[in-house]
Amino acid sequence: MADNIYDAIVIGSGIAGGWAAKELAEKGLKVLMLERGRNIEHIKDYVNANKDPWVFEHRGERTREMINTHPVLKRDYPLNEKVLDMWVNDLESPYIEDKRFDWYRGYHLGGRSLLWGRQSYRWNKWDFEANGKEGIAVDWPIRYEDLAPWYSYVERFAGIQGSYEALEVLPDSEFLPAMEMNIVEKDLARNLKEKYKGSRHMFIGRSANITKPMPEQNRVNCQYRNKCWLGCPYGAYFSTQSSTLPAAKATGNLSLEVNKIVTRLLYDKDSKKATGVETLDAINNQTYEYKAKIIFVCASAFNSTWILMNTATDIWPDGLGSSSGELGHNVMDHHFRVGAGGSVEGYEEYIEYGRRSTGIYIPRFQNIYGDKRNYLRGYGYQGGAGRGRGVPVAEMLGAEFKDAQFKPGKWYMGITAFGEMLPYHENTIKLDKEKKDKWGLPVLRMDVELKENELNMRKDMMAEGKAMLEAMGVKDAYEYDWGYAPGMGIHEMGTARMGRDPKTSVLNGNNQVWDAPNVFVTDGACMTSASCVNPSLTYMAMTARAADFAVKELKKMNL
Amino acid sequence: MERREMLKLIALYTGAAMIGGEFLLAGCKAPTGEDITFSDKVKSLLNEVGETILPRTDTPGAKDADVAKVMEVVVRDCYWPEHQKVFVEGIRQIDEEAKGRFGKTFMEISPEQRKELLIALEEEAKKFNEKVEEKDKPVREKMDKESKGYDFIASPRHYYTMMKQLTMLAYFSSKECLTEAFEYIPVPGRYDGAYKIKPGDKLFSG
Numbered sequence: 220m221a222d223n224i225y226d227a228i229v230i231g232s233g234i235a236g237g238w239a240a241k242e243l244a245e246k247g248l249k250v251l252m253l254e255r256g257r258n259i260e261h262i263k264d265y266v267n268a269n270k271d272p273w274v275f276e277h278r279g280e281r282t283r284e285m286i287n288t289h290p291v292l293k294r295d296y297p298l299n300e301k302v303l304d305m306w307v308n309d310l311e312s313p314y315i316e317d318k319r320f321d322w323y324r325g326y327h328l329g330g331r332s333l334l335w336g337r338q339s340y341r342w343n344k345w346d347f348e349a350n351g352k353e354g355i356a357v358d359w360p361i362r363y364e365d366l367a368p369w370y371s372y373v374e375r376f377a378g379i380q381g382s383y384e385a386l387e388v389l390p391d392s393e394f395l396p397a398m399e400m401n402i403v404e405k406d407l408a409r410n411l412k413e414k415y416k417g418s419r420h421m422f423i424g425r426s427a428n429i430t431k432p433m434p435e436q437n438r439v440n441c442q443y444r445n446k447c448w449l450g451c452p453y454g455a456y457f458s459t460q461s462s463t464l465p466a467a468k469a470t471g472n473l474s475l476e477v478n479k480i481v482t483r484l485l486y487d488k489d490s491k492k493a494t495g496v497e498t499l500d501a502i503n504n505q506t507y508e509y510k511a512k513i514i515f516v517c518a519s520a521f522n523s524t525w526i527l528m529n530t531a532t533d534i535w536p537d538g539l540g541s542s543s544g545e546l547g548h549n550v551m552d553h554h555f556r557v558g559a560g561g562s563v564e565g566y567e568e569y570i571e572y573g574r575r576s577t578g579i580y581i582p583r584f585q586n587i588y589g590d591k592r593n594y595l596r597g598y599g600y601q602g603g604a605g606r607g608r609g610v611p612v613a614e615m616l617g618a619e620f621k622d623a624q625f626k627p628g629k630w631y632m633g634i635t636a637f638g639e640m641l642p643y644h645e646n647t648i649k650l651d652k653e654k655k656d657k658w659g660l661p662v663l664r665m666d667v668e669l670k671e672n673e674l675n676m677r678k679d680m681m682a683e684g685k686a687m688l689e690a691m692g693v694k695d696a697y698e699y700d701w702g703y704a705p706g707m708g709i710h711e712m713g714t715a716r717m718g719r720d721p722k723t724s725v726l727n728g729n730n731q732v733w734d735a736p737n738v739f740v741t742d743g744a745c746m747t748s749a750s751c752v753n754p755s756l757t758y759m760a761m762t763a764r765a766a767d768f769a770v771k772e773l774k775k776m777n778l
Numbered sequence: 779m780e781r782r783e784m785l786k787l788i789a790l791y792t793g794a795a796m797i798g799g800e801f802l803l804a805g806c807k808a809p810t811g812e813d814i815t816f817s818d819k820v821k822s823l824l825n826e827v828g829e830t831i832l833p834r835t836d837t838p839g840a841k842d843a844d845v846a847k848v849m850e851v852v853v854r855d856c857y858w859p860e861h862q863k864v865f866v867e868g869i870r871q872i873d874e875e876a877k878g879r880f881g882k883t884f885m886e887i888s889p890e891q892r893k894e895l896l897i898a899l900e901e902e903a904k905k906f907n908e909k910v911e912e913k914d915k916p917v918r919e920k921m922d923k924e925s926k927g928y929d930f931i932a933s934p935r936h937y938y939t940m941m942k943q944l945t946m947l948a949y950f951s952s953k954e955c956l957t958e959a960f961e962y963i964p965v966p967g968r969y970d971g972a973y974k975i976k977p978g979d980k981l982f983s984g
Contacts, residue, residue: 271953271964278848278951282855283811294928319925401971443966444984572973573966574984608981615791615900616831616942617893624950625837625959627981704925 225251225474226773228496228511230481230526233330235742235758236517237463238373242766243515244472248773251509252473255480255501255518256326259305259333261460265450267301275300295707297323297334302448305334311657320665321706322521328477330519331709332458333450337426337576338601339379340752341370341390345587350748353595356549356642357718359747360728363390369760369767376466377457377759378433380441380577381425389582389599389752396430397423398441402569403604403630404579407691411581414690419584424577424601427457427756436462443573456576478502480658484514484738486531486539492737492778493530493539499658513737513769513778517762520743521648521663524714527725527732527740528650529661538650540715540725540732547649549642549716550667551749553708557677559684560633561696563604570606570627578603581634581687583751585679594675595641598751600684602634632693636680639751641672642713646705667705677703710754712746730765737778741765791946812862814854820869821846823884827872828945830892838954840945848948849941861934868937875899896938903936910935956983 226248229239236252244250258264272278277300285298291309292298298306307324314322325331344363351358367390374393382397400408400423408421428441438454438461447456454461467473479498485508487494495510516523524547528538540546578601584590585597607628614620651664669677677700685698718724721733726745732738741762743754750757772778816824828840828849853865872895876884879898880891887895910933921930934940949955956962960983975981 269964272951272956273953275951276851277856278852278947280852280856280947283858284855399969399971404971443969444964568974568976569972570975570981571969571971572982573963573969575969575971616896618833618835620791621832621839622835622837625981627975702922702925702927 223251223495223507223509225249225509225511227251227513227515227769228253228509229515229517230496231255231330231517231519231523231742232328232459232464232475233325233517233519233742234332234335234459234755235762236330236515237332237459237467238759238762239515239517239739239741239766240467240473241463242763243513243770244467244470246766246770247470248472248513248770250467250473251511252467252475253479253481253496253498253509254328254330254475254477256307256328256477258477259328259450259460261454261465262450262452265452266304268446268449268452270449291321292323294321294704295323302334305448305450312662313654313656314662315651315654315664317664317666318668319704320667321704322665322711323706323709324519324522328475329459329464333460334448335458335755336753337428337447337456338580338753339374339377339381339392339425339427339756340580341392342366342750342752342757343388343390345388346748346750349596350642355595355748356644357716357720357723357747360717360719360724365728366757366760366764369764370756373756373759373763376436377427377462377756378429378431378438379425379427379756380423380430382422384420384422386420386582388584388587389580392425392756394425398426398428398430398575398577399423400579401571401575401604403563403566403632407563407604407632407693408579410691411687415584415687418588419581419687421579421581424580424603426577428576429455429457436465438462441576443575445574445576447576479507480660481518481526482506482529482660484516484526484530484539484735485510486534486735488531488534491735493735499660501658504658512773513739515762515766515769516738516740516744517742520711520714520746523740523742523744524648525650525663527715531735535734539734539738542734543718543721543723543725545644545716545718545723546725547647547714548644549713549747550646550648550665550705551640551642551710551712551746552667552705553637553710553749553751553753554640554669554673554677554703554705555635555637555708556701556703557680557684557699558600558602558633558635559681559688559696559698560631561688561693563630563632563693566606566630567627579634585683592676592679594672594679596639596672596676596751598636598638598676598680600634600636602632604630604632606630632688632691634684634688636684637708637751637753638673638676638680639749640669640705642716642748643670646713648714665706669703669705710743710749712743712749712754715740715744716747717745718747729768730761739765739769791942811854811857811859814850814862814866816846816850816869821850823869823872824849824941826885826892827896827941828949830889830896831942831945832949833889837959838952840949843949843952843954845945845948845952848952849944852944852947858931861940864934864937865940868941871937872899872941899936899938900942903938906936907939 530539581600824846
């Protein structure tokens, strides 16, 4: 476009950015999407998607080099041979940890939409009310009813499979046919309902895997390979590449630039609006500017805040949105890696055919309907039953030992709790003054920890998990807490929260920066509290809602 | 077979977390390791060790899957230098053990003798590994407590344990095993959570 002028700029191409680009372009705006990393072309660039397991040189193992060059990724499952090129280069983009913080990033087109767990849940009405009622942080400026139609809207397009349960605690989505629970899960779910007299529920994990073809999007239904992480050649799970990007491109209104790191927004103090963005080309280190009427900041929670922190520092030394005193504060994640497991007797004549890409879900039952715990909020469980391989024999090597490995083992059941983390003002990210990344840009400094509420909750997550499995009839039940460091949930939230008052929040109820109303932040940064359910579906709905608002305001000449 | 499941299985049957596997994370001092290659002779030996652990029955064995080739790559690229040293030394030691017991090298003794030898090593390794774990425990716990568990490197286990682990890793991810001992279904196309089987039916891989 002439002189790099657009109607709208979308920063970031992950789940939020993809939705922003699609919505704005479909509404007729000329949109520029900026991605800091490399291009990944749908299907063509999923280089490992169709490889057989024996083709991988290290058979999926981590090499010394991978470990040495990935000081963050190495800390948990994200580092492995098969998906290495779908994660950030830790050495190029360091950060400082005042306290341990695991930051798993996807710096490429599509961002973490290519690597996400695809679990998709609506928030419930209590999630939006809790802060206000309990006097925690600030009240959400919106309620469930504000988001409900937008949940429906994004669900119909993204494609969410799940079962209708009619529960207040976990509102139903607009579902595609549900994936099936296996025979053991079905029986355990029935036992759970009976034992807890209908107050606890277990059903198929709701996920953005399509169970019916969506030819209008060129997407084929899930083939039960459970290799989503390698990129799906069928487009069977929702990602920017499979879903929102093609739709945005089809309008003819989208321009896309990769390898462009947005270093700051250009801010005009007279009009109190952003006029565009400054970018640094990640390859040639050249600076480019792009202009637009509105800007959607969807760079992932911390990077969206990083951009605000680097913006208009001549007016506010700590950046755009810092006048609230809350920019960079109230970091949240979901704490997990705690739960229970055990074995299930019988079902010897059954195995699973196909590899299902979701598990089961047990929604929150704590602190609702008169239930009271020694902490606020709650947690839900994800997990599943499966059949092990191999039966024990006396020999530890030889023919008998080998052949025993090909026999079906016992059925087992395991659950992991995902808990809500409260927003604490003192859980922060800041710009570090000294350290720079590969491009000479300042890096973030993390200071985040769990507090008493979460630690009390973890004990309950473990104990309830075991008690519940035992009640369901699971044998040899054990409980575990593998330990959790903030960030491991890969659900970073907060740092530019929404609110009702510019003195205590960065964004208003329409995701507009109070100090620059033509700047919208709609990714995890905007979250005022965290709920205990996976957040991506809410980012989709929030983004679509904000885009609709933005275009209406533009038409009214308000922006 | 799922990678996680395979690693669990290997840990179960070797009594030690997989070296370089996801139970054993990280390194703080960035050791570079040796560029190790095994001669054909060494590869034959490792394949025979593997075949003794996972022999050909009505399904392919370790030798059919050429486990030594994967062993070489994993020891070269994934093992930390101190583990490499123990593994390489183990190649010599296993011959010493064979000579001590039967007066011949490992390659020269019969399959029955090889099995007898490895059963003895299995016992020896078990005791040895228990001691190593005992020694590692306080270090591991301290690092876990400091939330730095990912930088813990376990001390080398017995060389036999390494050979068994790598045999299992290589075999259970091999084409021979996954397509012949299992029914290989890369694209199942559907899900059935109550698929009926009869004793002796092949399980699925993909």
